[in-house]
Amino acid sequence: xxxxxxxxxxxxxxxxxxxxxxxxxxxxxxxxxxxxxxxxxxxxxxxxxxxxxxxxxxxxxxxxxxxxxxxxxxxxxxxxxxxxxxxxxxxxxxxxxxxxxxxxxxxxxxxxxxxxxxxxxxxxxxxxxxxxxxxxxxxxxxxxxxxxxxxxxxxxxxxxxxxxxxxxxxxxxxxxxxxxxxxxxxxxxxxxxxxxxxxxxxxxxxxxxxxxxxxxxxxxxxxxxxxxxxxxxxxxxxxxxxxxxxxxxxxxxxxxxxxxxxxxxxxxxxxxxxxxxxxxxxxxxxxxxxxxxxxxxxxxxxxxxxxxxxxxxxxxxxxxxxxxxxxxxxxxxxxxxxxxxxxxxxxxxxxxxxxxxxxxxxxxxxxxxxxxxxxxxxxxxxx
Numbered sequence: 001x002x003x004x005x006x007x008x009x010x011x012x013x014x015x016x017x018x019x020x021x022x023x024x025x026x027x028x029x030x031x032x033x034x035x036x037x038x039x040x041x042x043x044x045x046x047x048x049x050x051x052x053x054x055x056x057x058x059x060x061x062x063x064x065x066x067x068x069x070x071x072x073x074x075x076x077x078x079x080x081x082x083x084x085x086x087x088x089x090x091x092x093x094x095x096x097x098x099x100x101x102x103x104x105x106x107x108x109x110x111x112x113x114x115x116x117x118x119x120x121x122x123x124x125x126x127x128x129x130x131x132x133x134x135x136x137x138x139x140x141x142x143x144x145x146x147x148x149x150x151x152x153x154x155x156x157x158x159x160x161x162x163x164x165x166x167x168x169x170x171x172x173x174x175x176x177x178x179x180x181x182x183x184x185x186x187x188x189x190x191x192x193x194x195x196x197x198x199x200x201x202x203x204x205x206x207x208x209x210x211x212x213x214x215x216x217x218x219x220x221x222x223x224x225x226x227x228x229x230x231x232x233x234x235x236x237x238x239x240x241x242x243x244x245x246x247x248x249x250x251x252x253x254x255x256x257x258x259x260x261x262x263x264x265x266x267x268x269x270x271x272x273x274x275x276x277x278x279x280x281x282x283x284x285x286x287x288x289x290x291x292x293x294x295x296x297x298x299x300x301x302x303x304x305x306x307x308x309x310x311x312x313x314x315x316x317x318x319x320x321x322x323x324x325x326x327x328x329x330x331x332x333x334x335x336x337x338x339x340x341x342x343x344x345x346x347x348x349x350x351x352x353x354x355x356x357x358x359x360x361x362x363x364x365x366x367x368x369x370x371x372x373x374x375x376x377x378x379x380x381x382x383x
Contacts, residue, residue: 035135057106075102112142176210239264245281263303272361288317316376322369
């Protein structure tokens with residue numbers, strides 16, 4: 001009796017192998033938290049796996065099998081490249097579809113998704129019939145990339161400022177040292193006591209100037225050094241801080257006949273260094289007093305403005321103004337003045353220190369101004 005050998009490739013075996021293979025892929029996708037989508041182009045129906053729906057915070061039954069479910073959730077800023085990349089693949093320009101875009105989740109927040117796909121079936125005319133792809137949550141990676149980009153910008157900016165600061169220190173100290181050397185040589189060469197006394201007076205003037213420069217530079221270094229310390233992070237009521245500075249300048253305000261309005265909201269707080277914030281207000285308000293216009297009744301207005309991400313403090317006046325077109329690249333540089341007056345107390349240090357203090361507490365400062373109309377400084381703090 002002969003036994004019939006069973007074939008290793010029966011229909012049941014093939015089906016079993018196919019089922020096992022599909023199960024392996026299903027388990028692999030579930031464990032990797034990668035979503036799967038399967039798009040029928042003719043019916044415009046699309047299957048989203050439960051992993052795809054879970055990425056967006058939805059349960060399996062909460063999203064319909066329609067392409068618009070996903071498309072309508074794509075961030076408006078990403079829509080153009082989203083469609084362009086998809087169409088480029090379906091018309092044969094790209095071998096595979098790959099796009100990174102933000103998608104609106106169930107909780108109202110956006111997540112970054114890496115969307116990949118490939119046409120797996122076309123008709124005789126070459127038109128796509130079926131496209132299969134995957135969804136991967138890359139939000140964490142994107143946040144890290146954004147952080148890295150911010151840190152790179154910050155480091156680049158800090159290096160540039162450090163280079164400029166080093167150049168300023170070098171230039172100023174060399175100037176003072178050169179002046180000392182020249183006058184000492186003149187003293188050695190003269191026999192006139194009167195001329196020596198005159199030269200000694202020049203030496204005293206240069207010494208005072210050098211001392212002032214060193215004090216300025218020391219204050220700037222102190223601010224930059226403190227920018228990472230804990231005392232930057234005090235909770236401060238902005239209205240009260242501004243009011244304290246206004247009260248300290250009460251005599252100057254009254255003497256110059258200036259109307260000042262503190263319209264900052266009394267409930268506005270920021271985390272900063274109190275001394276720095278007071279110094280910032282002092283510099284901006286005292287400058288507004290110093291450069292008031294003689295052609296009109298002077299006023300200074302402080303107010304707070306809220307945006308989605310920032311709290312802005314505006315310090316505005318109707319003074320002589322600044323030619324921002326002429327000086328736009330030098331407004332916050334050290335030892336630069338822009339008012340066109342001959343005031344002896346203007347050294348061009350205040351705005352540089354103000355900008356340095358703002359950066360130390362993580363804020364930004366910019367200026368809007370028109371000649372003979374007034375100036376507004378805008379202090380921006382992240383919420």
